[in-house]
Amino acid sequence: MRHRLSLLVDLASLLPREVDLDALLEEACRRLAAAMESERATLWLVDAERGDLVTRVALLPEVPALRQPLGRGIAGTVAAEGELMRVDDARSDPRFDSSADERTGYVTRTLLAAPVRERVDGPVRGVVQVLNKEGGPFDEEDERYLRALALQIGNVLSLTTLRAGDESQPGVVFRGPFNRIVGRSPAMDAVYERILLAAGTDARVLLRGETGTGKTLLARAIHVNSQRQAGPFVTVDCTTLPAQLVESELFGHERGAFTGADKRVPGRVELADGGTLFLDEVGELPLESQGKLLRFLQNGVFERLGGRETRKADVRILAATNRDLEKDVREGRFREDLYYRLRVVELEVPTLRDRGPDEVERLARHFAEVFANRYDRPTVRFSDEAMAALRDHRWPGNVRELEHWVESAVVLAPDGGIELSHLPAPRTLHSLRPTDGLQVPMGLPLDEVRRRYVEAMVDHCDGNRSEAARRLGIGRNTVGRILDVD
Numbered sequence: 001m002r003h004r005l006s007l008l009v010d011l012a013s014l015l016p017r018e019v020d021l022d023a024l025l026e027e028a029c030r031r032l033a034a035a036m037e038s039e040r041a042t043l044w045l046v047d048a049e050r051g052d053l054v055t056r057v058a059l060l061p062e063v064p065a066l067r068q069p070l071g072r073g074i075a076g077t078v079a080a081e082g083e084l085m086r087v088d089d090a091r092s093d094p095r096f097d098s099s100a101d102e103r104t105g106y107v108t109r110t111l112l113a114a115p116v117r118e119r120v121d122g123p124v125r126g127v128v129q130v131l132n133k134e135g136g137p138f139d140e141e142d143e144r145y146l147r148a149l150a151l152q153i154g155n156v157l158s159l160t161t162l163r164a165g166d167e168s169q170p171g172v173v174f175r176g177p178f179n180r181i182v183g184r185s186p187a188m189d190a191v192y193e194r195i196l197l198a199a200g201t202d203a204r205v206l207l208r209g210e211t212g213t214g215k216t217l218l219a220r221a222i223h224v225n226s227q228r229q230a231g232p233f234v235t236v237d238c239t240t241l242p243a244q245l246v247e248s249e250l251f252g253h254e255r256g257a258f259t260g261a262d263k264r265v266p267g268r269v270e271l272a273d274g275g276t277l278f279l280d281e282v283g284e285l286p287l288e289s290q291g292k293l294l295r296f297l298q299n300g301v302f303e304r305l306g307g308r309e310t311r312k313a314d315v316r317i318l319a320a321t322n323r324d325l326e327k328d329v330r331e332g333r334f335r336e337d338l339y340y341r342l343r344v345v346e347l348e349v350p351t352l353r354d355r356g357p358d359e360v361e362r363l364a365r366h367f368a369e370v371f372a373n374r375y376d377r378p379t380v381r382f383s384d385e386a387m388a389a390l391r392d393h394r395w396p397g398n399v400r401e402l403e404h405w406v407e408s409a410v411v412l413a414p415d416g417g418i419e420l421s422h423l424p425a426p427r428t429l430h431s432l433r434p435t436d437g438l439q440v441p442m443g444l445p446l447d448e449v450r451r452r453y454v455e456a457m458v459d460h461c462d463g464n465r466s467e468a469a470r471r472l473g474i475g476r477n478t479v480g481r482i483l484d485v486d
């Protein structure tokens, strides 16, 4: 009984995290099977886009997703009719469809299946079924429990990225394999594959990509899907640290280590013991501090500032940068040995435009749901013109820029109808600052206009490309790419 109640409490703790959704559902099924004293539990989801049932859990790893039309077999019937069903002898029951058993090699004897919904009278999101109860068929008490648990699972789903596209319609929308991370483009599939491989090891990963592409989000995904998931995830933002404070921030200090150090403070490395340390914008780490970090990466040891004791910490290192680190190495701003130590696995996060317009639309709909919920606004509808504008935009600020656009549109459209007029006007996009009178003749190709504009901004910033990139809302690498084509 206690088992039955604790089931969803534990799942709820995973919901704000970027966990692998298959793993989350599998864990739900594992616990459900134990709580119901049955051999196995399976969760089928209604795929809102394809209108059929799909399951990936409780299958053999080598069996890909299994699909079944609505209305066929027990799960299909439960999904179509929305009523619980119980089978006491599968082999003699004509309603039972044995094709899943045939494909997986499993033998179903008894079965109980309930529709998954968020509310008793809500649309069906999926079907949860438990198979082969220990010592005899399922009984009425089991039916009551499964009904209650199915409602709770419906609630859990509605809080993940695997939720309904439209609350009043049946089914869920598959937005990507990780909770809270939206993306089904081929460009992102390659990223997911690396994340899962990296998560299975303690290897260092360097995440690269333009600003706003999701580097921080993906770094957390590596952590929460790794063996260290129960340990801390500690971030050090290397941009905000003045050189003198970097080492204290990383390694801590003893009392009296420097003026103002009136108590002993542990560093981030110590706080991350047993977990993951994420060095964000690692390319900005001052050269003076790179040596100490290197020593820690080589030997796992360090000293607090002003301390003599050599300490150890067990941390997994992830790092991110949007700088051209190779250039920094060539120009002596970044230590080559450190560069190689950080870059064991490299993960290039694609720009939003490289993910394609369908992905932009998927993300826009996802953010619309998130912000409609946060600001208590009705379900969002995008006008055709508004969606076309989103799909066409170049997204120099990547996913973060899209997130901000949708947030402001949701606020500006209290009835939920997002029109073109709710999106930022085009003039604010390309003229974040006055251009000091840059003039371009009509008829130039857009790429050339872009090149001249970026050049003018770099001049305006006295040749400082980083500053120009910041003002243009694009990555420094992008500035380089635009200017350095011959």
Ligand SMILES: Nc1ncnc2c1ncn2[C@@H]1O[C@H](COP(=O)(O)OP(=O)(O)OP(=O)(O)O)[C@@H](O)[C@H]1O
Pocket (backbone or CB within 6 Å): 180, 181, 182, 183, 209, 210, 211, 212, 213, 214, 215, 216, 217, 218, 322, 399, 400, 403
């Ligand atoms: N695939 C995604 N699905 C959902 N949200 C995303 C996705 N990618 C990014 N975001 C959201 O976009 C915002 C920017 O992402 P994030 O901070 O991870 O980018 P970043 O690459 O670390 O940016 P920076 O280079 O500026 O540090 C965050 O709010 C993040 O949650």
Ligand SMILES: [Mg+2]
Pocket (backbone or CB within 6 Å): 215, 216, 280, 320
């Ligand atoms: Mg970041």
